[in-house]
Amino acid sequence: MRLRDKVAVVTGASGAIGQAICVRLAGEGALVAATDVDQERAAQVLAAVEAGQGKGYALGLDVTSTASVQCAMQEVLKRSGRIDILVNNAGGSAGLRQELTDFKDAREEVWQWVLNLNLAGTMRCTQAVLAGMIEQKAGRIINIASIAAEVGIKQRSDYAAAKAGIISFSKTLAMEVGAYGITVNCISPGLIARNVTAKTTDQELKSNGTYLGRCGRPAEIAAAVAYFASEEAGYITGANLTVDGGRVLGPKASQ
Template identity: 35%
Template sequence: MKLEGKIALVTGASQGLGRAIALKLAANGADVAIIYVGPEEPALETKGGIEALGRRAVCYPCDVRDEQAVEATVAQVKKDLGKVDILVNNAGVTRDGLMVTMKDEDYDMVLDINLKGAFHMIRACYRDFMRKRSGKIINISSIAGLVGNVGQVNYAASKAGLIGLSKSVAKELGSRGVCCNCIAPGFIETVMTKDIKEDNPLLVQVPMRKMGTPEDVANVALFLASPESDYITGETIRVDGGLAI
């Protein structure tokens, strides 16, 4: 198995893309730290799915906006599971609205969770990755961070920021054998896109004329977490059916 003996920490792993990624990594040999906020039940469902694959899984409630909570959570993960080899920053929210009417608190919340949360998690793992001279960091961005989107100035800014963050981290840690990359999903079938129907005119913009699945994103995450991507860093891989061509 590609990830045998590896420990993956996945934020936002209780549902959607995070759950799909956590299950995919587990199916390929990794034990998983499930980071979540909100109700515990969805996180426990992810845990059950991972354990059914024969891997270890532990749930950790943590608000990634809270620097101290992140540091304490990563320390507990290392205590419980021994180490962190793979960090997937997937936690994210939307608070959509036109810029002219957007409230400061909605802008700040999205940036704090989507971008600063990833910063907190990377920093908490940074020294260990340096010392081990290995590690995989995968940040879940969005095509909105590449091309922008009406009504999503906060979300697009946070996802574009993740790309810049990833490039900088890749340059800082590249000489230590640590890879940092982004995945930029397009229209993927998740809770965030549940209102987009097959006949939605937005899908006409997608050359493949369909939405992607969480599995499509998870497959790329597996590649970036695996030894096959050891010479790839600072990249953003689109999973968008050609939308951002």
């Protein structure tokens, strides 16, 4: 087990990717704090972790609230004594508010909401754990970005900007904390099969340029997270790993 005796915090645990990350890290031996704004759903994730013989606990955590973030991280420290791994997975687009729109019709309130959830949420959680990682001279910070940061996505300019900000933030932070034995890396998923994309058609896959001819699986994102969290990735920092079936290579030629 690559992560035996490590303590991992995962935000946004109740989504398909978040749950897969929690289950995978626990399967690698980590004690997982599955956190989510919806604590009941986080508890369901914990049940999945325990069904796989993993260990952990569920906590409520709203990444848009500094007080909530600090309270949750303090609870992890109280229960487990330290935080070795932080996975900033919480996020989402204006689609969560049914407010997807072209930029010409965008509302500043929605932009601020998306930036607060994605970019500022990542900042809050990272800042809350950083002092402890610096003190222990070790840590893994893994931020879930998106290929939207590189290729864009219609009607989600706010989301693409937020995810691009996460990548730039991660690179800069990696420069600042490397001397303390802390690595900071990003993972940029492409089209992943989960509730919102489960009915994606073959034609939609082709139009999205997925060269492998399928959606990605949450477990494939979780595998990348587990790698970055492990000692095997100890000499990697400031990286952004794209897991997208080749989408960023550009439009797929018609067959």
